[in-house]
Amino acid sequence: MFLQRIVGAFPPLKRMICTYRGHDLASSIQELNNEMESIFGQPPSSRFDSTVSDGPANTPKTCESPSSLTHTSNTGEAQMVDVSPKENTKRTAIASCEVILGKHVFDLVLANQMAKGDVLSVAKIAGISGAKQTSSLIPLCHNISLSHVRVDLKLNHKDHSVMIEGEAASTGKTGVEMEAMTAVTVAGLTVYDMCKAASKDIVITDVRLKHKAGGKSGDWSSGR
Incomplete structure (x- = not known):
């Protein structure tokens, strides 16, 4: 009931x-x-x-995100972006990272007493070489012609670290953010390699893009 x-x-x-x-x-x-x-x-x-579809009844409507993943095709497969239709513009990017050494290793680097030699000089060259090899390391990056690469390493006495900044520049159809970030990452890894005999407790941290300019998206700067 x-x-x-x-x-x-x-x-x-x-x-x-x-x-x-x-x-x-x-x-x-x-x-x-x-x-x-x-x-x-x-x-x-x-x-x-x-x-609901605006077209045929058996075709579902798809919602596209304003910012899509350009390295993914419509079928979900990885792809290299075709930049042929783009115009050549000047493009620059600045990235940075920090290598925390600890006081003991920091003092050895400061006094240039590491067994492998001048840590900062070797890491600087490694960072520049790394930027030039980015397309070989990152599968979907374009092989571009760099017009300028800068890598600076500075000792920070406050936290016993090495501050690394890298800049890449090119005139072309795609950006150089990856080149700048690869430069500082390879430089940081080289610092670790040069110092690992003295300590395994070295930390590479805060790899990030600080600024980019040029291209369709224009200028961008980190708030940090």
């Missing part, structure tokens, strides 16, 4: 499932929405509407 009372409280349903007979998908969903609203007093969640 209780179940009969519950069922009797609602008007009879014309149908529970919409079909394609005489209607496209959008019309069928709208009719179902109207029936649901007449029963429950409010329309169903709008998430059903996101699958």
